[in-house]
Amino acid sequence: MTDDLVVRAEGLRKRFGKTQALDGVDLSMRRGTVLGVLGPNGAGKTTAVRVLATLLTPDAGSAFVAGVDVLKNPSEVRRKIGLTGQYASVDEDLTGVQNLVLIGRLLDLSGRDARRRAGELLQWFDLTEAAQRRAKTYSGGMRRRLDLAASLVGHPEVIFLDEPTTGLDPAKREDMWGVVRTQVASGASVLLTTQYLEEADALADEIVVVNHGRVIAQDTPDGLKRTTGGQTLRVRPVDPDRLPDVLRLLDLVAAPGTSASLDEAAGARPGAASVPVSGDEALDKLIPALRADRVEVTELALHLPSLDEVFHALTGRVKKEQLV
Amino acid sequence: MSTMAVARHSTSLAHRSLIKTLRTPEALIDVTIQPIIFLMLFTYLFGGAIANGDRHAYLQFLLPGMLAQSLAMGGMALGQNLNADIEKGVFDRFRSLPISRAAPLIGAVLADVVRYLSVCVAILGFGTIMGFRVQTGVLPALAAVGLSIAFGLCFCWISVWVGMLARTPGAVQGIMFLLILPLTFGSDVYVKTDTLPGVVQAFVSVNPITPLVAAIRGLLLGGPVAGPLVTTLLWMAGLLVVFVPLALRGYARRA
Numbered sequence: 001m002t003d004d005l006v007v008r009a010e011g012l013r014k015r016f017g018k019t020q021a022l023d024g025v026d027l028s029m030r031r032g033t034v035l036g037v038l039g040p041n042g043a044g045k046t047t048a049v050r051v052l053a054t055l056l057t058p059d060a061g062s063a064f065v066a067g068v069d070v071l072k073n074p075s076e077v078r079r080k081i082g083l084t085g086q087y088a089s090v091d092e093d094l095t096g097v098q099n100l101v102l103i104g105r106l107l108d109l110s111g112r113d114a115r116r117r118a119g120e121l122l123q124w125f126d127l128t129e130a131a132q133r134r135a136k137t138y139s140g141g142m143r144r145r146l147d148l149a150a151s152l153v154g155h156p157e158v159i160f161l162d163e164p165t166t167g168l169d170p171a172k173r174e175d176m177w178g179v180v181r182t183q184v185a186s187g188a189s190v191l192l193t194t195q196y197l198e199e200a201d202a203l204a205d206e207i208v209v210v211n212h213g214r215v216i217a218q219d220t221p222d223g224l225k226r227t228t229g230g231q232t233l234r235v236r237p238v239d240p241d242r243l244p245d246v247l248r249l250l251d252l253v254a255a256p257g258t259s260a261s262l263d264e265a266a267g268a269r270p271g272a273a274s275v276p277v278s279g280d281e282a283l284d285k286l287i288p289a290l291r292a293d294r295v296e297v298t299e300l301a302l303h304l305p306s307l308d309e310v311f312h313a314l315t316g317r318v319k320k321e322q323l324v
Numbered sequence: 325m326s327t328m329a330v331a332r333h334s335t336s337l338a339h340r341s342l343i344k345t346l347r348t349p350e351a352l353i354d355v356t357i358q359p360i361i362f363l364m365l366f367t368y369l370f371g372g373a374i375a376n377g378d379r380h381a382y383l384q385f386l387l388p389g390m391l392a393q394s395l396a397m398g399g400m401a402l403g404q405n406l407n408a409d410i411e412k413g414v415f416d417r418f419r420s421l422p423i424s425r426a427a428p429l430i431g432a433v434l435a436d437v438v439r440y441l442s443v444c445v446a447i448l449g450f451g452t453i454m455g456f457r458v459q460t461g462v463l464p465a466l467a468a469v470g471l472s473i474a475f476g477l478c479f480c481w482i483s484v485w486v487g488m489l490a491r492t493p494g495a496v497q498g499i500m501f502l503l504i505l506p507l508t509f510g511s512d513v514y515v516k517t518d519t520l521p522g523v524v525q526a527f528v529s530v531n532p533i534t535p536l537v538a539a540i541r542g543l544l545l546g547g548p549v550a551g552p553l554v555t556t557l558l559w560m561a562g563l564l565v566v567f568v569p570l571a572l573r574g575y576a577r578r579a
Contacts, residue, residue, distance in 0.1 A: 054420065076422075106423050108332075
């Protein structure tokens, strides 16, 4: 086994009644990275996390977390992980500090160490002022922060975040992203599930797309975009009168079966032209051609499709396969 | 997982439950005011009819039984609370920690000591005001309180188990009522057994509440203690042997 892989799961299967929640899931995450598990509701993301966090026993398959067998030695795994569930699982009747001290005590810290760690985390998550208030009185964002703080009490090697920002406003979401990045910078590995493509794009080193209990793609965010959607090459000449020349040159590098067009879509700034291309080499051909024709440009860019497009392409494709 | 670790973690979790209990004193109504109301209701409203007008004598007979009934009912809230806690996800966090799976349940049960103690204080305290008198002495009375609390701690595992199986806290209450009503009314808590029809007498004689009430009566009022005490202790052991594993299994399956 490569020590570099901090999460490694093979062939995970889990059935609930008539639903095959996991239908042979393979996952791997490198140490010190963020793995984004992306998929629509009911795809099996939460089930996968619950199996890896030892909350569920799979029907079949194997999983190792931080080098420890999840099925054979779950309590050892529990020493090395932190889990933040889909619903902030803080105890509403306890204060912020009581919540964290309890976790510390359960992790066998002394009373004094548990209180010190709780103080550190409350300060770090900007909850010091609310420390003595019951969690019931916290806002949604504060609860999420407290919940995340609770999963960090024991300095876990691997952190599982199940939809950590669902229901948060955009500013709070970005705060959460900052926390994740800090954790990774200090050596932790983070596996996070999300429905937000933007979130996976912003945080994840690698993305696994899950649908109907199966992994349908695993790659870096850019790799995923490159392999699934086509790229677009856009050129904006300094002189708008040169647009016909630009269109002619773009047609020379167009992907098979496509042609260049003016950017006339609603909301697009006029004065540019685009063409779908099949690879980076289109740029290599276009630049000398533009130079030869003395077309000066203010913008020359190769655009990857948004992860949204990739996601819909991937999940849509699966649907079509199933219809056949 | 060493026994010491289980004990330590359970104590931390019992502390958590205690904080929750003390934060919401209204949740103690069913172990303070409710037993007092029952005691007054049966003494003053039905006592005259049942005991030929001698309410004072009836109170002496009734109070030990009210203690047993209130203890059995006092355990209901535990199952309801655990059911609600599990729904909220708090227990997911406990499950993801390196502690024994039994610790959250044991912790919750331990914290229930406070509730059973308050049943004893409420009934004995208010009963004394109403005219109940302990006939034996301080030590036997303390033994009665100790036995009551210990019985409550064993009996409540049924509620814990139901709390693991039922889908909603309301369902826990419904199921527990269905169980506790025949157990407490089908005993000699309210009336002497010889007034009952034969079939009901047979039920009373195998009902675990019956020896408990007899033991408490013996300890508070005098009379035979050893026989009913042994039967009660055996019932308590039986409750633990059956319902602790069932509750733990229910908890493990509830994922």
